[in-house]
Amino acid sequence: MDDFIKMKGSGNITFDADMAAVNKIYQDLEGKQAIFIKETGIHCPAGCGDCCTRFEPDILPVEAEFLAMQMLQKEGVDPAAEIVRMENLSEQFSQGVCPMQQYNVALSVTTERAAIAPAIAGACTVYSGRPLVCRIFGFASYADKTGNPVYVPCKLMTQTEESLQGTSKILAPIATAYGTRMESLRPQDAVQRLFLRKALVRAFQKIGMMFSFKES
Numbered sequence: 001m002d003d004f005i006k007m008k009g010s011g012n013i014t015f016d017a018d019m020a021a022v023n024k025i026y027q028d029l030e031g032k033q034a035i036f037i038k039e040t041g042i043h044c045p046a047g048c049g050d051c052c053t054r055f056e057p058d059i060l061p062v063e064a065e066f067l068a069m070q071m072l073q074k075e076g077v078d079p080a081a082e083i084v085r086m087e088n089l090s091e092q093f094s095q096g097v098c099p100m101q102q103y104n105v106a107l108s109v110t111t112e113r114a115a116i117a118p119a120i121a122g123a124c125t126v127y128s129g130r131p132l133v134c135r136i137f138g139f140a141s142y143a144d145k146t147g148n149p150v151y152v153p154c155k156l157m158t159q160t161e162e163s164l165q166g167t168s169k170i171l172a173p174i175a176t177a178y179g180t181r182m183e184s185l186r187p188q189d190a191v192q193r194l195f196l197r198k199a200l201v202r203a204f205q206k207i208g209m210m211f212s213f214k215e216s
């Protein structure tokens with residue numbers, strides 16, 4: 001199971017309710033995936049992380065804020081420093097390379113995250129706060145041309161004929177259902193998706209402001 005960090009409240013009732021709702025979506029998804037994995041035996045190759053290597057998620061503000069809160073509370077990052085770091089990623093981190101993958105962190109000329117997360121290729125440094133798309137990949141069903149849900153594995157996954165047959169009995173969670181739930185938390189933000197690094201900057205700006213109001 002995931003290692004969700006129990007968040008302390010920010011003091012902003014609406015914001016805290018949103019964070020609890022995101023947590024609930026992730027926990028519901030994880031619960032369904034745990035059943036799917038148990039019944040089918042399908043899993044990722046050990047230490048893989050290939051799906052993160054050439055990919056940067058584009059995420060909703062509410063997902064970015066959840067991730068930022070996890071980083072604040074798990075790692076104690078400083079919002080202002082994290083904004084500077086995200087805005088000054090080296091060219092190796094051109095868009096399309098997730099700056100949160102351990103291998104990418106190890107390449108980074110900025111060392112804060114490397115110090116937090118020593119280099120182990122193929123792992124996420126923000127696992128407990130990672131966005132929805134990262135949780136869904138390889139463990140979700142999508143509608144086919146006729147609208148019927150079909151399980152879509154990652155090509156690198158370990159699977160057998162028997163395990164794939166199991167997917168006809170136990171359906172992997174339907175990806176769009178969780179995407180819709182996430183969007184419905186703040187319908188006005190549905191068109192505000194940004195690549196992770198930019199979404200995180202905005203999230204830390206918002207949270208930094210919220211905390212400074214709280215302290216003043």
Ligand code: SF4
Pocket residue numbers: 051052055056057098099100101102123124125126127130131134
């Ligand atoms: S946030 Fe984590 S899981 Fe998602 S792409 Fe980046 S490194 Fe991979």
